[in-house]
Amino acid sequence: MTPSLDTFRITDVHIHIQPWKDLKPGPLEAMRRGKEKHWDFLMQLMEDPKLLISVLDKSGVWRVGLVNYVSPDVMGFTDSTNTFVAKYAAAYPERLLPYGGVHPNYSKNPAADVDRLVGMGIRLLKIHPSHMMFPANAYTDGLAGLAAIYKQCEARGLPIMVHTGTSIFPGARSKWGNPMELDDVAIDFPDLQIVMAHGGRPLWMDEAFFILRRHKNVWLDVSGIPPLKLLEYFPRLAEMADRVLWGTDWPSPGVKDLRQNIEQFLSVALSDEHRRAILESNALRLFPAGDFA
Ligand SMILES: [Zn+2]
Numbered sequence: 001m002t003p004s005l006d007t008f009r010i011t012d013v014h015i016h017i018q019p020w021k022d023l024k025p026g027p028l029e030a031m032r033r034g035k036e037k038h039w040d041f042l043m044q045l046m047e048d049p050k051l052l053i054s055v056l057d058k059s060g061v062w063r064v065g066l067v068n069y070v071s072p073d074v075m076g077f078t079d080s081t082n083t084f085v086a087k088y089a090a091a092y093p094e095r096l097l098p099y100g101g102v103h104p105n106y107s108k109n110p111a112a113d114v115d116r117l118v119g120m121g122i123r124l125l126k127i128h129p130s131h132m133m134f135p136a137n138a139y140t141d142g143l144a145g146l147a148a149i150y151k152q153c154e155a156r157g158l159p160i161m162v163h164t165g166t167s168i169f170p171g172a173r174s175k176w177g178n179p180m181e182l183d184d185v186a187i188d189f190p191d192l193q194i195v196m197a198h199g200g201r202p203l204w205m206d207e208a209f210f211i212l213r214r215h216k217n218v219w220l221d222v223s224g225i226p227p228l229k230l231l232e233y234f235p236r237l238a239e240m241a242d243r244v245l246w247g248t249d250w251p252s253p254g255v256k257d258l259r260q261n262i263e264q265f266l267s268v269a270l271s272d273e274h275r276r277a278i279l280e281s282n283a284l285r286l287f288p289a290g291d292f293a
Pocket of ligand 1: 016097249252
């Protein structure tokens with residue numbers, strides 16, 4: 001029998017609450033496609049944490065990670081995305097985990113900017129190589145600001161999340177979605193907690209699974225993978241269940257409903273113990289509850 005979703009304290013580590021009003025015309029158009037009917041609601045959602053909480057309550061979700069990052073060139077998001085998300089999450093600090101970003105090419109002092117984010121209550125720093133125009137290991141090729149960011153996150157205990165896999169937004173460089181670049185990062189910053197978003201989908205699942213097995217400081221966030229196909233994408237997922245995190249990528253293109261995704265996940269052939277690890281306990285290790293003051 002499939003367990004009821006209400007028996008879990010679910011953390012969805014990957015949803016998008018972002019200042020969509022800042023999107024450049026191309027990405028805005030791509031974001032809106034297929035969501036025309038709900039667009040006004042979604043735009044309202046980006047301004048109203050109370051509305052988000054009502055969605056979470058209806059969906060049986062306890063906490064969510066609010067993905068934000070700086071991508072002036074491709075998406076249009078600037079440093080103001082950090083103040084946006086910090087303010088949004090402050091309304092419900094136990095349930096909303098604000099994620100922010102520093103762009104090494106736009107920051108005058110990356111380490112100080114990481115400190116500033118920590119001071120604002122940001123819980124994770126997102127790196128989106130395909131939208132920030134450099135590979136995740138670009139510090140091995142001269143991008144010193146990126147090493148400074150990783151080093152400071154490691155020192156401050158701030159986890160990072162790195163997008164892996166393709167991206168459909170105009171201007172995005174999908175070639176930098178290959179998870180193998182995290183091999184360098186995981187080795188060079190051994191105490192940095194690295195969340196590998198999307199498991200390299202739909203092109204690089206083998207690489208992603210290798211990185212996950214190889215490095216104890218890497219976590220897999222399954223967002224963006226259709227839950228019913230999860231074991232097709234990662235047949236040996238159960239072996240690594242203690243470092244797999246639940247995520248949906250809602251309301252990104254193709255992800256319609258938080259609750260439906262969870263219900264589908266619960267029908268996948270995994271043990272109850274592994275379901276609980278993925279939906280609840282792993283995220284509590286990475287983001288302890290009550291650790292938000
Ligand atoms: Zn995402």
